[in-house]
Amino acid sequence: MATSKDCFQTVHTMHKEALLAHRKQKSEDTSTLLGGQLPNKVVHDNNYIPLMTTGPDVSEKQMQEKPQSFQHAILIALPEDRHQPKPVIVVGPAGVGRTTALEKLIVDWATGKHLQHFSCVFHFTFRDLNAHKGVLSLQALLLQCYSHLCPESLALVLQNPKSLLFLFDGLDQYQHSLEPPTSLTLCSDPQQPASVSMLVASLVHGPLLKGAAILLTSRPTAASLESLDGYRVELLGFLKPQRKAYCERFFSDPIVASQAFENIERTMGFYDFCTSPRFCWTTCSIYKSLMEAGEILPETLTQVFVYITVHLIRALSLDTTNARDLVTSLGRMASHCCLGPDSNCSKEEMASTDVQQFLTTPTSLKDFLHVDGDLESDNCIFSFHTQKIQEFFLAASFYLDESEAVSVEEMLENHEGCVEFLDLYLAGLCEPSQRKPLESELGEFNTDHIMDFSSWFKSTSRKALESYHTDRHLHYFHLLHQRQNEKLVKEIIIPSARGISYGVLGVHDCVSLSYIVTCMGEWDQLNLYSSKDLTEEKANLLVPAIRLSHKIILVQSSLSAGALAHLASALSQGRTTELDMSYNPMGDTGFKVLCTGLGDCNIQTLKLPVCGLTEACCGDLVAVLTSEKSHLRVLELRGNPFHDQGLRKLSHALGSPHCKLQELQLPRCELTGGSMEALSIALCVGQSELRILNLAQNCLTDQGVDWLAKALQYPCCQLQSLILFDNELTAACCAGVAEALQSEGCRLTELDLSVNALGQEGALQLCKALNKPGHPLEKLRLVRCELTPLVFKELGILLSSGTSGLRTLSVGLNKIGDEGAKHLWVALGDKRCSLEHLDVEMIQLTDACVGDLSVAVRASGSLKSLVLKNNHLTDTSVPALVQVMQDSRTMQEMNLQYNDFSEDMFEMMDQCAKIKY
Incomplete structure (x- = not known):
């Protein structure tokens, strides 16, 4: 049982x-x-x-x-x-x-x-x-x-x-x-x-x-x-690997399968609908037919649907007139489905389109349309197999229509919000080479409608590309890519279209952007600011655009390791001279990948601030800097914790005869005075071409600066700009700096010692050193250095001595007041003073100084800009300041922001465009 x-x-x-x-x-x-x-x-x-x-x-x-x-x-x-x-x-x-x-x-x-x-x-x-x-x-x-x-x-x-x-x-x-x-x-x-x-x-x-x-x-x-x-x-x-597997299974010949797959990926792989197995079946089927007939494979989505339509029509054995009428009828049905709530037609509605006049058998009907229900039943529902073919018939019927009742603009407006590919197909079919196979079956398209679309396309695309709306730019890039007309791209793309940021790109966007850049032959600036999730696939598609771009901006972007590899490869083969990857969390691992392309490329300016780099990547960086093929001149590394050991490694590179670096930015790199000896040696060995060095916001202390001061005295040291902002310095370092400034070998034209406790003693030593006739220093910044009125007096004497070449002086955030500032006003009025830019922000100026200030500005023959912001000036001063700016021929800007002005004065200050408030 x-x-x-x-x-x-x-x-x-x-x-x-x-x-x-x-x-x-x-x-x-x-x-x-x-x-x-x-x-x-x-x-x-x-x-x-x-x-x-x-x-x-x-x-x-x-x-x-x-x-x-x-x-x-x-x-x-x-x-x-x-x-x-x-x-x-x-x-x-x-x-x-x-x-x-x-x-x-x-x-x-x-x-x-x-x-x-x-x-x-x-x-x-x-x-x-x-x-x-x-x-x-x-x-x-x-x-x-x-x-x-x-x-x-x-x-x-x-x-x-x-x-x-x-x-x-x-x-x-x-x-x-x-x-x-x-x-x-x-x-x-x-x-x-x-x-x-x-x-x-x-x-x-x-x-x-x-x-x-x-x-x-x-x-x-x-x-x-x-x-x-x-x-x-x-x-x-189907992602790319599955599409490849599908082609290999569909085509028995591996070579044919590979040709079909590569063409499909190049032509359509970037469209979302290519993940559809049904679409892969349709595409492979039509490709098989084309390849067996020895036809050229499509290069656009429009061409794919042209060949599909041709294939379906030939199976019906219709003459040209009937074939043309069929597509026109399908276009009417497509419009009805687009505009209707259910995207389909009832049997009664189908009768009004005349489609069944040509599709007389169930088989032919189902080749063109999806039939839901029994054909004999009144409840039978008809629709297109996909939205893509529905909109293609709508586009084709527009060009076949012999009447001029509806313009392209009216047609697009009528179907706005319910179509996705319509203008794409209209763009493709506008090109003679793409519509030719269809015209062989249906007869020639309406010339007036083609001209109407061409005119509309040129005017709307130019208007879109003049705007700063990224989505509009990209949309018209899609349409230009669909048209495959290089001459038209060069006619339409304008310089203003090149500076906008294309940070959020889809796969289709990447393909279209690369196509546009390739047609142009070169691109001034490829701005990919804030590109999040820049995948390997997208980066690979952008390679043509990267190669032809002179400047690439990837600030605040996130690139996968695979994307960095494609970027590196493109750089090594391209024209790029400037790469900005600020705030890119690549870390040492990502940077190592990037370095594979940096050693042999045209990059002259490389910006990598706050990229999570450490001492561990310095070996790779040294290899790039010392490469015989390196063209690197400017290197920005701010905010990366290299520590002293990292800088010691970089210093070895600076001493290499192959290193061409002229500017090195190292603010906030957690350096101390312990690495300054190695840096100093590198600067004065005779090989270094470094001219600009920024060490701001590192704890160098006086001992570290003493090493730099020694280097400045050597004739072999090429430094012209030295930024020592906020380095925890005191007056003790000023003797060494003063000695360097007085030496014959010193070439400094810019020195920034701001936000250091130099005090009166240290600042006076610097003033004394700068009294040497013929000294090259042109820019001096001593912001928040605990300066006193006596220092301002000495600065005034220096400026009016006739021996100073100072053009820029910044002494803000020192508690001086009107009396101390008076020495500067006197110096400005002296014809021997050559100062062009003076910054006295937040030094406690009041309305009492405006009289002397106005006299000085009027008398100065060199002053171009004056920064007076964050002081205690009130409405009383405004008329005099506006008048002096209107009278002055040399003054270009006066900054009065954050003073004690009421809104009543804004209109008066607006009368002078040179005043910023």
Whole structure:
């Protein structure tokens, strides 16, 4: 006598066999070019390529680096020891392969490959469930759908709900809500009659067969998704590796497969819809036809649909007039579907388009359109297979229309908000080479409409590119890329279009931008500011643009290691002379990758502030600086913690005969005086070409500056600008600096000692040193150095001595007041004073100084700018200051910001454009 376990096993085996047999019967080939292959056919013929998935809240970078197959994602979501009762929700756009993936899941279960911890798998489509009226129990529904099961065997299966898997496909087509009416109680008994909507809701929410696994698929547009709580799996479809595998399986010849794949990726791989297996089927099918006929493969999306349309029309054997009328009719239908709420046509509406006059057989009709329902039924619904072909027929029909009733502008306005590719197709079809195959079947396009589009395109594109809206720029780059007309690109792209930031780029944007730059032949500035998640794929697509750009801005951007590798490669082969990667968290590892291209490139200016670099990367940096092929002149490394050991390594590079560095920026690099000896030696060995050195905001102390002062005295030291801002210095360092300034070898033209406690003693030593006739110093900054009125007196004497070459003096944030500043006003009035820029911010000036100040400005023959901000000037001073600025021929700007002015004075100051307040 058979045991319960034996009976259960018999039912289990029978159910699997029945599922496989049913699918084998339905695997006949009814594929169409646009509609794709039937899911059963794909799986049965072993042509299934695993779809890629990802979870929610995953960045594009993570999605590319760690995608997983659909089967793997489902095994994780439905483990044998699962505890969570929530449904698994598989979401993906139309054509991405949701139904085929479910078919593969069912066949894998039935053949013993996966999910064997489930005793039975039940599959439903929401479209079929919509047809069920009245009430019935779940048990009755299962017996109705699975006729190989008898009540006794089904009852046995339902005894263990945790071993059951229910698959529901197409939630977006469901006509009911998954949320049950609040007035009704959910069903919990498999034998309890209820509406189908109640049965589904009860299964999804748990009371019915509690513990059973539920998996639903849906397009992302389904309204029920918002309120449905569950484990979500996002279907990505075919990424590049899957598309490659698909081509290799579709084409028997590996060489042909490779040619097709490379063309598809170059022409369309950047469009989102290329992840659709259905579209891959359509594309490979038309490519196979073209390659067998020896035709040239497409270079744009428009050309792909031109060839698809030509293929479909030739199969009908229509003459030119009828073929033209067919496409015109399809265009009318396309417009109706675009503008209608459901994107389809009823049988009655179809009659008004005249489409069925030409598509007289069910086969021909289904080649062009998707038919939902029985063709003989009045309830039959017609739609296009995809939005892409729908909009293509709309674009083509515009050019075929012999009337002039609607302009291109009116057409686009009429369909605004309900089309995505229309202007793209219009752009492509405007080019003679792209529309030629279609014209051979339909006759010539309307010349007036072509000219109308060309005129509209030129005017709107120029207007868009004159704006600072990145999205508008990129949109017209897409259209220009679709047209494939290099002459037109050069005619339309203007210089103002080149400086805007293109920081947030999609894959399509990268392709189009590179196309534009390639057509132009060179690009002044490629601004990719704040490019987050710049993936390896995007960087690879931008390589042509990078190679041809003289300046590249990647400030506050984030690049993957793969992206950095492509950047490095492009730099080594390109024209770039300046690269700004400020605030890029590449770290030592990323910088090492970048260095592979820096040693042999045209980069002259490299900006890397706050990039997470440490002493560990200095070896790579030294290799770049000492390369015989290096052209590097300016290096910005602010805010990277190199510490002394890192600077010692860099100092060795500065002494190399191959190092051409002329400017080195090292503020806030956590340096101390301990590394200044090595730096000093490098500066005076005779090989260093360094002219500008910025060591601001490092704890150098007096001892460290003493080493630099010694270097300045050597004739071999080329330094002209030395920034020692906020280096914790005191008066003790000033004797050494003064000695250096007085030496014959000193070449300094700029010295910044601001925010150091030099005091009166130290500053007076500097003043004395600068009294030497012919000294080259032109810029001196002593902001917040605890200066006194006596120091200002000596500065005044120095400026009016006739021996000083000072052009810029900054002495703000020293508590001097009107009396101390008076010495500077006197000096300014002296004809021997050559000062051009004076900054006296926040030195406690009042209205009392304005008289002397005005006399000095009027008398000065050299002063161009005066900074008076953050003082105590009031409304009383404004008339005199405005008058003196209006009278002066040399003064270009007076900065009066943050004084004690009332709003009543703003109008008066506005009278003089040279005043900033």
